[in-house]
């Protein structure tokens with residue numbers, strides 16, 4: 001067993017340290033407060049070749065895997081510049097395309113994805129089905145001429161406004177008409193400029209550059225060429241994007257947690273309120289920070305294990321769910337204990353601690369809420385009865 005990163009992996013992990021000298025947390029926060037895409041930061045990341053980490057070199061990418069994508073996200077987040085768009089585009093969409101798309105589809109999307117000319121969003125959540133994706137009702141029915149008409153709606157679709165294409169998980173056969181509940185799902189690459197697509201903004205209560213949208217599909221015309229994988233068999237490949245989502249978001253949480261703790265330690269070493277002693281000398285301040293740091297490092301290890309399993313083609317669900325659970329809780333504890341350490345300053349814009357809380361707290365609920373993650377572990381890992 002070797003816990004060392006290769007030289008290349010270390011370079012990817014430390015990229016966030018380098019780029020944050022130019023685009024730091026305050027830069028990120030400026031865009032987060034405006035809910036705007038930090039375009040210069042994305043341009044730099046693109047020019048430095050990081051959008052296509054999971055894309056083979058033949059299609060313009062770096063030919064790396066989930067492990068490197070995780071290290072990249074963790075490195076950025078360590079420096080307080082977490083980017084949700086890297087989750088839905090380069091990881092979920094481009095990663096799945098690289099793994100399962102036809103040659104034509106790869107050529108159509110991946111080179112443009114790597115240069116940032118084509119941007120993606122990922123759409124599975126629906127208002128009525130919620131966490132129970134089996135019950136989604138959006139449907140692409142055959143138009144009788146070899147094509148499909150897509151109807152339905154999706155919610156909380158990150159960056160649907162700036163995406164050129166949405167990777168849409170929908171049914172092609174209604175739930176009532178399939179024998180096995182996981183049959184009848186199809187994944188389409190949908191051109192967001194198509195007739196019949198509309199969207200409305202869902203304002204989000206914490207600062208984040210990415211915006212969330214409700215997207216409506218009204219008789220949107222699709223063709224066989226827009227299908228990723230096989231018609232009706234989308235569920236079979238779905239976890240090759242949902243597990244990476246859980247893994248990379250683990251890296252976002254552990255990174256943001258480390259960033260908050262680093263700031264808290266600097267503050268605690270400096271701030272003196274009793275007997276000319278830094279508040280960091282009190283165990284009441286130290287222990288929550290030390291516990292949070294330990295939780296962050298444990299979660300980070302589990303995320304690496306999940307990424308490693310995914311890259312080896314081994315079942316990654318167990319580790320991805322555990323990593324996502326642990327990282328969300330660790331991130332929340334880290335930011336919360338950092339806020340406490342900053343006292344009143346923890347709530348000011350100047351010190352920029354409280355504005356991180358919403359993001360790490362999100363990860364307890366999305367992409368899969370803590371309860372469903374624990375349901376999965378209880379049922380599939382531990383053999384307890386299904387409770388719902």
Ligand SMILES: Cc1cc2nc3c(=O)[nH]c(=O)nc-3n(C[C@H](O)[C@H](O)[C@H](O)COP(=O)(O)OP(=O)(O)OC[C@H]3O[C@@H](n4cnc5c(N)ncnc54)[C@H](O)[C@@H]3O)c2cc1C
Pocket residue numbers: 088122123124125127129130131132155156157158204212362365366367368369370371372375388
């Ligand atoms: C900022 C943001 C960005 C997002 N981005 C995307 C995106 O890009 N694409 C996309 O498709 N989706 C996206 N989502 C949607 C997200 O994945 C869902 O909100 C999430 O999966 C929870 O679904 P829900 O909101 O319908 O909650 P519900 O399914 O209604 O669940 C509500 C709560 O009930 C509890 N619960 C539900 N079922 C069970 C159970 N069986 N056992 C125990 N407790 C249970 C949980 O506590 C859960 O939090 C995003 C959401 C947010 C907020």
